[in-house]
Amino acid sequence: MTVRRKVFGAGLAGLLAAAGLALLAPSSGPAGAAPIDGGARMADSCPNGYVGLTFDDGPNPSNTTTLLNTLRQNNVRATLFNTGQNAAANPSLVAAEAAAGMWIANHSYTHPHMLTLSAANMSSELSRTQSAIQAAGGGTPRIFRPPYGETNATLEAAASALGLRTVTWQVDSQDWNGASTAQIVQAASRLTDGQLILMHDQYATTIAAIPQIVAGLTSRGLCAGMISPTTGRAVAPTGTGTPTTPPPSGGSCTATYSEGQKWTDRFNGQVTVAGSNAWTVTVTVTSPQRIINTWNAAVSWDSTGNVMTARPNGSGNTFGFTIQHGGNWNWPALTCRA
Ligand SMILES: [Zn+2]
Numbered sequence: 001m002t003v004r005r006k007v008f009g010a011g012l013a014g015l016l017a018a019a020g021l022a023l024l025a026p027s028s029g030p031a032g033a034a035p036i037d038g039g040a041r042m043a044d045s046c047p048n049g050y051v052g053l054t055f056d057d058g059p060n061p062s063n064t065t066t067l068l069n070t071l072r073q074n075n076v077r078a079t080l081f082n083t084g085q086n087a088a089a090n091p092s093l094v095a096a097e098a099a100a101g102m103w104i105a106n107h108s109y110t111h112p113h114m115l116t117l118s119a120a121n122m123s124s125e126l127s128r129t130q131s132a133i134q135a136a137g138g139g140t141p142r143i144f145r146p147p148y149g150e151t152n153a154t155l156e157a158a159a160s161a162l163g164l165r166t167v168t169w170q171v172d173s174q175d176w177n178g179a180s181t182a183q184i185v186q187a188a189s190r191l192t193d194g195q196l197i198l199m200h201d202q203y204a205t206t207i208a209a210i211p212q213i214v215a216g217l218t219s220r221g222l223c224a225g226m227i228s229p230t231t232g233r234a235v236a237p238t239g240t241g242t243p244t245t246p247p248p249s250g251g252s253c254t255a256t257y258s259e260g261q262k263w264t265d266r267f268n269g270q271v272t273v274a275g276s277n278a279w280t281v282t283v284t285v286t287s288p289q290r291i292i293n294t295w296n297a298a299v300s301w302d303s304t305g306n307v308m309t310a311r312p313n314g315s316g317n318t319f320g321f322t323i324q325h326g327g328n329w330n331w332p333a334l335t336c337r338a
Contacts, residue, residue, distance in 0.1 A: 049193030050225025052234035053078040058201030059093035068100045070207050074214040076224040077101050081145045084109030084129030091136035098138050103226050105143040114146050122158045142229035167232040169198035175206045181304050184209040194233035211284040211307045215333035255281045255336035270320040276338035283308045284333040288326030295320050
């Protein structure tokens with residue numbers, strides 16, 4: 001899928017990018033025609049670096065497919081820390097994770113408190129998981145995250161012997177602890193270059209947060225990256241030693257945003273879809289914005305009210321909406337799938 005947003009003229013855009021400024025406010029520059037291809041994640045789109053979106057404890061029959069679809073729809077790749085027992089029980093989901101372009105990592109076989117185990121049993125937990133993921137078509141993991149983040153030198157030596165770099169996280173989404181979607185989004189807003197956020201495979205609250213997390217990262221000049229097996233930090237997906245699975249292509253359509261009328265408290269936006277007559281466009285606004293009116297599309301909302309899904313309603317391939325901005329003039333993030 002492709003996401004296009006009209007931005008300022010190339011000269012001004014380059015100048016602002018060089019100054020490290022985000023290209024956000026619809027009212028602060030002349031309209032131009034140079035599109036940014038969000039799908040390709042050009043280097044210029046990630047001026048402030050990369051963060052690692054991570055999801056632990058899968059794959060689960062109840063949730064992993066939804067997680068993968070949501071990640072694909074939002075055009076991001078994540079690192080999935082699978083347990084060996086779940087990989088062995090759900091090999092087709094491991095294969096689906098790989099096919100979706102995700103990086104699959106090791107999260108032990110039975111999810112024990114690893115530091116209570118003998119060194120031999122630590123090694124067994126790790127190596128059985130490598131085998132289960134490999135057998136399912138998930139490749140050979142290079143990254144290990146110990147359950148509960150509990151690690152020590154003995155465990156890290158056992159991991160290293162299998163070619164695994166041990167990582168934990170810098171930001172805990174608290175999704176495992178009952179955090180709301182808004183709280184998960186808020187946690188992700190603390191991420192800075194190189195950092196990893198802990199999330200889990202099995203919570204609807206986490207999945208509902210993904211569009212807003214991605215919109216927030218984009219607005220801060222950050223992109224979702226892979227975890228470097230060398231440093232354990234999030235880096236550009238093109239770094240050395242990386243998985244080579246390309247991002248999924250998804251359906252082919254393009255959604256282009258254009259500005260409409262502006263008032264002191266609200267503004268209109270219009271989205272034109274090209275490439276398909278059977279499209280689904282997600283429009284994600286960031287708090288405190290609210291979409292208060294729409295036209296020429298059939299729309300539905302996620303539980304947060306920040307993510308609107310629009311489909312054709314017989315009025316053609318251009319639809320519009322009014323955003324009550326609450327002081328936030330940022331354009332909404334768009335994704336299109338056909
Ligand atoms: Zn876990």
